Amino acid sequence: MSVGITKARELGVSTVGCASTGNTSASLAAYAARAGLRCIVLLPAGKVALGKLSQAMFHGADVFSVRGNFDEALEAVTALALDGELYLLNSVNPFRLEGQKSIGYEIVDDLGWKSPDRIILPVGNAGNISAIWKGIKEFYDAGFIKEVPRMTGIQAEGAAPIVRAVEKGVDYIEPVENPETIATAIRIGAPVSAKKALRAIYESEGLAETVTDDQILSAQKLLARREGIGVEPASAASIAGLIKLLDAGEIDKSEHVVCVVTGHLLKDPNTAINACKEPIEVDADINALSKILKQD
Amino acid sequence: MSVGITKARELGVSTVGCASTGNTSASLAAYAARAGLRCIVLLPAGKVALGKLSQAMFHGADVFSVRGNFDEALEAVTALALDGELYLLNSVNPFRLEGQKSIGYEIVDDLGWKSPDRIILPVGNAGNISAIWKGIKEFYDAGFIKEVPRMTGIQAEGAAPIVRAVEKGVDYIEPVENPETIATAIRIGAPVSAKKALRAIYESEGLAETVTDDQILSAQKLLARREGIGVEPASAASIAGLIKLLDAGEIDKSEHVVCVVTGHLLKDPNTAINACKEPIEVDADINALSKILKQD
Numbered sequence: 001m002s003v004g005i006t007k008a009r010e011l012g013v014s015t016v017g018c019a020s021t022g023n024t025s026a027s028l029a030a031y032a033a034r035a036g037l038r039c040i041v042l043l044p045a046g047k048v049a050l051g052k053l054s055q056a057m058f059h060g061a062d063v064f065s066v067r068g069n070f071d072e073a074l075e076a077v078t079a080l081a082l083d084g085e086l087y088l089l090n091s092v093n094p095f096r097l098e099g100q101k102s103i104g105y106e107i108v109d110d111l112g113w114k115s116p117d118r119i120i121l122p123v124g125n126a127g128n129i130s131a132i133w134k135g136i137k138e139f140y141d142a143g144f145i146k147e148v149p150r151m152t153g154i155q156a157e158g159a160a161p162i163v164r165a166v167e168k169g170v171d172y173i174e175p176v177e178n179p180e181t182i183a184t185a186i187r188i189g190a191p192v193s194a195k196k197a198l199r200a201i202y203e204s205e206g207l208a209e210t211v212t213d214d215q216i217l218s219a220q221k222l223l224a225r226r227e228g229i230g231v232e233p234a235s236a237a238s239i240a241g242l243i244k245l246l247d248a249g250e251i252d253k254s255e256h257v258v259c260v261v262t263g264h265l266l267k268d269p270n271t272a273i274n275a276c277k278e279p280i281e282v283d284a285d286i287n288a289l290s291k292i293l294k295q296d
Numbered sequence: 297m298s299v300g301i302t303k304a305r306e307l308g309v310s311t312v313g314c315a316s317t318g319n320t321s322a323s324l325a326a327y328a329a330r331a332g333l334r335c336i337v338l339l340p341a342g343k344v345a346l347g348k349l350s351q352a353m354f355h356g357a358d359v360f361s362v363r364g365n366f367d368e369a370l371e372a373v374t375a376l377a378l379d380g381e382l383y384l385l386n387s388v389n390p391f392r393l394e395g396q397k398s399i400g401y402e403i404v405d406d407l408g409w410k411s412p413d414r415i416i417l418p419v420g421n422a423g424n425i426s427a428i429w430k431g432i433k434e435f436y437d438a439g440f441i442k443e444v445p446r447m448t449g450i451q452a453e454g455a456a457p458i459v460r461a462v463e464k465g466v467d468y469i470e471p472v473e474n475p476e477t478i479a480t481a482i483r484i485g486a487p488v489s490a491k492k493a494l495r496a497i498y499e500s501e502g503l504a505e506t507v508t509d510d511q512i513l514s515a516q517k518l519l520a521r522r523e524g525i526g527v528e529p530a531s532a533a534s535i536a537g538l539i540k541l542l543d544a545g546e547i548d549k550s551e552h553v554v555c556v557v558t559g560h561l562l563k564d565p566n567t568a569i570n571a572c573k574e575p576i577e578v579d580a581d582i583n584a585l586s587k588i589l590k591q592d
Contacts, residue, residue: 033522053569060521080585230326266350275354283364
C-alpha cells in the first residue's frame with residue numbers, strides 16, 4: 001500500500017479510496033492518515049470482520065457501508081474514480097502490485113535465495129497471487145533463482161471462480177453471483193486480477209483448489225493450537241488447501257512449500273471467540289480453582 | 297515470553313499459567329500452544345478487551361473468568377503456583393524480565409547505539425519499565441552507551457499507585473483498591489514489580505505522571521489519524537503522558553524521547569469502534585455516493 005500512496009502523493013491527489021472486504025481498507029486508512037489524504041472506503045454491509053472495520057474507522061476514513069457485496073462495492077468505487085472523485089487504490093491499480101510483488105522477493109530472501117517448490121495462498125481479489133508471481137519471475141529473469149515455485153491458489157467453496165476456470169482450463173472467469181464464505185477476506189465473486197492470477201497458475205504449472213468453511217476453520221484452529229500462529233479464516237484457507245492437496249496426493253510430502261498467511265487472528269476476533277467454549281466464571285478462590293483444575 | 301517458556305520446558309513442567317488483563321495471556325497462550333504445554337489463564341471477569349480474550353481462547357488456553365480484579369486474579373494464580381498446580385509466567389517470574397529487558401537493547405540499537413534522553417511508557421504491572429531499565433543499565437555497564445535515559449512511567453488516573461509513591465518520594469506503594477480505567481491493560485492497583493519500577497524512576501531521575509481516560513483516548517486518536525499508528529488505549533497512555541508533560545514544561549522540546557506503544561489497536565477493537573461515528577449505509581449506486589461525497 002505504501003507504493004500506492006507514494007504514487008498518489010506524486011500525482012497530487014487529495015482523496016484516495018477503495019472497495020474492500022476489510023484488509024485493504026484497514027491498510028489504506030492508516031497510510032492515508034499518515035500521508036494527510038482523505039480516504040473513502042466502501043465496504044459490503046454487514047460482511048466485514050470487526051477488527052478491520054475498527055481500523056478503517058479509527059484511522060479516520062470515511063466509511064460507507066454498501067448494500068451489496070464486494071464486487072458491487074468495487075464497481076461503485078471504480079465509477080467514482082473514473083468520475084475524478086478519488087484515486088483508486090484497489091489492486092487494479094498497478095502500483096499496488098509493485099508493492100505486493102515484494103512478498104515474492106521476501107520469500108526467496110528468507111529461504112536463502114532459493115525458490116520453494118510451491119507457494120500456496122488464499123485467492124480473493126487475486127492481487128497477491130498475481131503480484132507474487134511477478135516478483136518471482138523478476139528474480140528468475142535476473143538470475144537470482146534457478147527454479148520457480150508452482151503457484152497454488154486456494155478459494156472458498158462458495159467463492160471459487162478461479163478454481164472453476166482452472167478446472168475448465170480457460171483463461172477467463174465466470175463471476176459468482178452471490179459469493180459466500182466465513183472467510184470474509186476472500187468472499188469475492190469477480191476477482192479484479194483474475195486474468196493475471198490464471199496466468200500465474202498456468203505459467204507456473206500450479207494448482208487451484210477449493211476448501212469448505214469447515215476445512216478453513218479446522219485449519220485455523222490447528223495452526224493456532226499446534227504452531228501458536230493466530231490467523232484469520234481467509235489466511236487459514238492456504239493451510240486447509242495444503243492439507244486437502246496432500247491428502248489427495250496432488251502435493252508430494254517431499255515438496256518444499258510456503259503458505260502465505262498474512263491476516264492476523266485479531267482481524268476477526270468474533271469468529272475466533274465463536275469457535276471456542278465460553279470461559280468458566282469462578283471466584284478468586286484457590287480452593288474452588290484447584291478443584292476445577294483437578295477435574296479436567 | 298519466549299524466555300519464560302524456554303525455562304518452563306527446561307524445568308519439565310506440563311502446565312503454565314498467568315493472571316492477565318489480556319496481553320500476557322494472549323502471548324502465553326500462543327507460546328504454550330507452540331511448546332505443547334497446558335496453559336491456564338485467570339482474567340478479571342468482564343474487564344478484558346475482546347481481541348486479547350479471543351487470542352487466549354483460540355490458542356487453546358483454559359480461560360477462567362475471575363469474579364474480581366486483576367490483583368485478585370494474580371493472587372489466586374500465585375497461590376496455584378505455590379501449590380504446584382502450574383508454573384507462573386507473570387512478570388514476577390524473573391525469566392520474563394530477562395526477555396523484556398531486550399526492549400531496552402532494541403531501543404539503543406535502533407538509535408544507532410545511542411541512548412535517548414527519555415523513555416516514556418505505560419505502567420500497569422510495572423514489568424516493562426523495570427525490565428527496560430535493566431537492559432539499559434546492562435548496556436551502560438558494558439560501555440555501549442555513555443548516558444542513560446530518564447525512565448518515565450505513565451499511569452491512568454484511576455490506577456496510579458506508582459505515581460502516588462513518586463509524589464511522596466517513597467519506595468513502596470499503597471495499593472489502589474478498585475483500579476479503574478478504559479485502558480484495561482494497565483488497570484492494576486497493586487503492580488507486582490512496583491519496587492523495581494520505583495527504583496528505575498529514582499535511579500534514572502525520571503518522572504511518573506497520571507493521565508485521564510479522556511487524555512488517553514484523545515492521544516490514541518491523534519496517533520491513529522496523524523501518524524497512521526493504531527494502538528490500544530493503554531499504549532496511547534505514553535503519548536498522552538508526553539503531551540501532558542510537554543505542556544507542563546516538565547519535558548523540554550529539545551529532548552530526544554522514545555515512547556513505548558506495544559499494544560496494537562486490534563487488541564481492543566470495540567473501544568476503537570465506539571470512538572467513531574457509524575458508517576453511512578448506502579446503495580451501491582454512483583449517483584447517490586457522489587452526492588454524499590460532495591456534501592461533506
